[in-house]
Amino acid sequence: MTVYLVRRVLQALLVVLAMSLIVFIGVYAIGDPVEILISPDADQIERERAVQALGLDLPLWQQYAVFLTKALQGDLGRSFVYNEPALKLILQRMPATMELAFGATIIALIIGLPLGLYAGLRPDGRFSRVIMAGSILGFSLPTFWVGLMLIMVFAVYLGWLPSTGRGETGTLLGMHWSFLTWDGLRHMAMPAINLSLFKISLVIRLTRAGVRETMLMDYVKFARAKGLSPARVTFVHVFKNILIPVVTVVGLELGSTIAFSVVTESVFAWPGMGKLIIDSINVLDRPVIVAYLMMIVLMFIAINLIVDLTYSMLDPRVRLESKAT
Amino acid sequence: MSEAIITAKATDKVETPFRRFVFEFAESKVALGALVVFIIIALLAIFAPWITPQNPYDLAELDIMDGRMEPGTVGGAGFTYWLGTDDQGRDMLSGIIYGLRISLTVGAGSALIACLIGASLGLLAAYAGGRTDSVIMRLVDLQLSFPTILAALMILAFLGKGIMNVVIALVLVEWAYYARTVRGTALVERRREYIEAAQCLALPTHRVLFGHLLPNCLPPLIVVGTMQVARAIALEATLSFLGLGVPITEPSLGLLIANGYEYMLSGKYWISFYPGIALLITIVSINLVGDQLRDVLNPRLKK
Numbered sequence: 001m002t003v004y005l006v007r008r009v010l011q012a013l014l015v016v017l018a019m020s021l022i023v024f025i026g027v028y029a030i031g032d033p034v035e036i037l038i039s040p041d042a043d044q045i046e047r048e049r050a051v052q053a054l055g056l057d058l059p060l061w062q063q064y065a066v067f068l069t070k071a072l073q074g075d076l077g078r079s080f081v082y083n084e085p086a087l088k089l090i091l092q093r094m095p096a097t098m099e100l101a102f103g104a105t106i107i108a109l110i111i112g113l114p115l116g117l118y119a120g121l122r123p124d125g126r127f128s129r130v131i132m133a134g135s136i137l138g139f140s141l142p143t144f145w146v147g148l149m150l151i152m153v154f155a156v157y158l159g160w161l162p163s164t165g166r167g168e169t170g171t172l173l174g175m176h177w178s179f180l181t182w183d184g185l186r187h188m189a190m191p192a193i194n195l196s197l198f199k200i201s202l203v204i205r206l207t208r209a210g211v212r213e214t215m216l217m218d219y220v221k222f223a224r225a226k227g228l229s230p231a232r233v234t235f236v237h238v239f240k241n242i243l244i245p246v247v248t249v250v251g252l253e254l255g256s257t258i259a260f261s262v263v264t265e266s267v268f269a270w271p272g273m274g275k276l277i278i279d280s281i282n283v284l285d286r287p288v289i290v291a292y293l294m295m296i297v298l299m300f301i302a303i304n305l306i307v308d309l310t311y312s313m314l315d316p317r318v319r320l321e322s323k324a325t
Numbered sequence: 326m327s328e329a330i331i332t333a334k335a336t337d338k339v340e341t342p343f344r345r346f347v348f349e350f351a352e353s354k355v356a357l358g359a360l361v362v363f364i365i366i367a368l369l370a371i372f373a374p375w376i377t378p379q380n381p382y383d384l385a386e387l388d389i390m391d392g393r394m395e396p397g398t399v400g401g402a403g404f405t406y407w408l409g410t411d412d413q414g415r416d417m418l419s420g421i422i423y424g425l426r427i428s429l430t431v432g433a434g435s436a437l438i439a440c441l442i443g444a445s446l447g448l449l450a451a452y453a454g455g456r457t458d459s460v461i462m463r464l465v466d467l468q469l470s471f472p473t474i475l476a477a478l479m480i481l482a483f484l485g486k487g488i489m490n491v492v493i494a495l496v497l498v499e500w501a502y503y504a505r506t507v508r509g510t511a512l513v514e515r516r517r518e519y520i521e522a523a524q525c526l527a528l529p530t531h532r533v534l535f536g537h538l539l540p541n542c543l544p545p546l547i548v549v550g551t552m553q554v555a556r557a558i559a560l561e562a563t564l565s566f567l568g569l570g571v572p573i574t575e576p577s578l579g580l581l582i583a584n585g586y587e588y589m590l591s592g593k594y595w596i597s598f599y600p601g602i603a604l605l606i607t608i609v610s611i612n613l614v615g616d617q618l619r620d621v622l623n624p625r626l627k628k
């Protein structure tokens with residue numbers, strides 16, 4: 001186990017290093033570094049001084065070493081627009097994105113699990129067909145357009161929900177959260193639902209497939225033969241077993257939910273990391289872009305690592321397989 | 326199925342594989358309908374300049390006085406704006422048809438380039454094996470572990486905005502799907518006798534790869550390709566909506582929707598609504614066709 005753990009962590013570190021190289025090359029080699037790192041308002045003398053101060057006259061590999069050292073110290077540059085450390089800006093926006101992503105995941109489970117269970121138990125029922133057709137729609141509908149339609153119906157025509165911003169926030173652990181206040185929850189409703197649409201479809205399909213497979217298992221047949229009530233068979237024997245893969249996939253999807261919140265945040269003017277990155281790309285605030293990319297890459301690799309390690313703890317076959325290769 | 330064969334015999338023609346494929350595809354009325362819808366959309370896009378009442382990119386033809394008109398009003402130029410106009414007096418119907426043109430070109434174009442690159446690398450990985458295989462597949466794994474939107478954002482953040490950069494981003498995001506699909510099929514196919522035969526004839530590697538191996542890997546590639554076109558169109562629309570895609574002078578569907586965003590709050594729904602419907606119909610019809618193709622081309626589901 002320890003060997004596997006060490007190997008897997010080393011692998012993850014290697015990927016982080018590779019990604020930092022890609023981001024570095026993207027910023028320094030493809031774009032003009034002077035234009036990227038120095039404010040466009042600077043004059044010629046300021047520029048030259050900055051070029052030297054930033055070490056842009058050094059060979060590329062040395063520059064990469066400097067970039068890495070600074071990144072390890074948590075220094076990913078200063079934003080041109082806000083004139084604050086880029087990392088701090090992103091960390092400030094993180095709670096907003098996190099609560100949106102978690103909210104969307106919870107909604108997806110609350111809606112997706114029962115619907116998927118129903119569709120799996122009655123695969124030929126009329127309502128099941130409606131559910132499955134709906135899930136195809138959930139995969140096909142462009143997220144941003146659905147968001148606009150939600151605003152049109154619930155904010156403009158019905159006037160039930162506010163269309164932009166986070167609303168009132170409460171403080172917990174020194175960070176601001178919208179889900180702590182009623183007003184904040186009202187603001188969160190539409191973006192969270194919008195973000196969860198794709199995920200609802202996913203949960204429905206996973207649950208349905210899982211139920212249909214599990215229903216044929218011997219232990220389910222045995223439970224029925226024992227004379228247990230259908231409700232007990234469904235909710236204890238079947239449901240508990242399909243919950244594991246569904247929760248795993250949904251957990252794995254958390255990373256992509258955070259990435260896709262870029263779109264939702266832009267539609268609902270939700271002040272999270274995603275809105276920040278789009279604004280930064282639009283005004284070419286590259287230190288923020290680099291910081292965001294590095295952060296999200298780190299997060300993805302961390303999620304993958306945690307999932308792999310948990311798997312290997314739960315299922316010894318995974319460990320043994322990787323040892324064999 | 327049996328009906329299809331009877332009809333085939335009744336018309337007194339030989340049952341070729343292609344004919345069988347067409348009959349099997351037509352078994353699903355939904356898929357057939359979707360195909361018809363898609364063909365209509367494609368024709369609209371191709372013949373846009375001859376169909377639309379207005380060239381939405383020609384500023385001289387736009388009349389700012391006709392801005393934000395409701396669907397069905399008659400404009401200054403004498404024709405009816407069936408789907409209303411946007412803030413610059415652009416006829417939405419014309420705008421949508423021209424927008425479809427851009428969306429389809431970008432979507433299909435990038436899918437095609439990604440397919441060429443991805444399929445070649447996938448074939449190479451399967452055929453060469455060993456270190457080449459593991460390097461290519463590591464790259465594929467890395468690419469697939471990041472969500473498409475993130476990878477596309479990353480690339481656009483490096484390269485800047487613009488339609489060519491969107492195509493590059495889409496290609497770089499999508500090639501991995503093709504590579505994985507082709508490698509999977511090719512690994513099975515390369516052990517067949519006909520490949521051995523081709524090798525025994527001392528054919529050059531490129532002929533074995535592209536002349537013998539590739540044609541037999543086509544069915545899954547076609548299915549993935551169809552789905553990827555839909556994904557590319559959706560992704561392009563999303564990127565354009567975020568303001569990272571096509572230029573404002575020649576809006577694609579995504580940008581048309583974005584333009585209508587601010588007017589939506591004042592109840593002028595049509596500027597965003599109709600381009601979205603057009604986008605939705607396009608994506609759904611392609612997905613439905615792809616779904617049916619998967620069923621027809623999958624040998625495991627053959628009766």
